[in-house]
Amino acid sequence: MKLDAIDRKILGVLRGNGRIPNNELAAAVGLSASACLRRVRLLEQAGVILGYTAVVAEPEVAGALTAIVRITLEKQTEDYLNRFEAAVRRHPEIVECFLMTGDEDYILRTVADSPAAYEVIHKEILSRLPGVVRINSSLAIRSVLAT
Structure with missing residues (x-):
């Protein structure tokens, strides 16, 4: 369009x-x-407008903790990418996922209630995603802009 x-x-x-x-x-x-x-x-x-949503001030909701996670896969074949993306879609803790150019293959945004809850996401979800060889996480201090 x-x-x-x-x-x-x-x-x-x-x-x-x-x-x-x-x-x-x-x-x-x-x-x-x-x-x-x-x-x-x-x-x-035409798919230009994908939907309508509410932008929630996540830190104010249940003390949410946002982590930006950079993921490197073992291989960048179509099969690896498809399996990884299908697995990501099954986890509501992962609220955004971007296929990237550059050093990392994907950047994810996750939301957890606490550092301990993020540790569970890291151990039980992120580290078990198919094809993952490296996980690099950064915890957000606060949101400056969300549109």
Whole structure:
């Protein structure tokens, strides 16, 4: 799907407030309500808008601890990548996963209630993911920006 200037405006407004009523979104981007709703639906159907979510202040929720984890795999074959990614999807403690270029193969973001809970994630989940040869974790002190 090729995005035009109005599509980009719609996406920009939705990034700031995914719960904005359609009539307010339409006014913000200069469209009628029906034309705006049609464009939003097309963006959703084309997979440009993947979904809507709430950004939660995780440290304020149950004392959550965020760890950024860099993973190196034994091999970077399609089979290794597919098996690793399938395994990652089965663990809700892993909230984000990115296939990377550079020194690490993947960067993950995990959330735990405490350092002890992260230790369990490290020992029982991360170290048992298929093909993993190196795990390097950094604990976040605080979030500076989340959009």
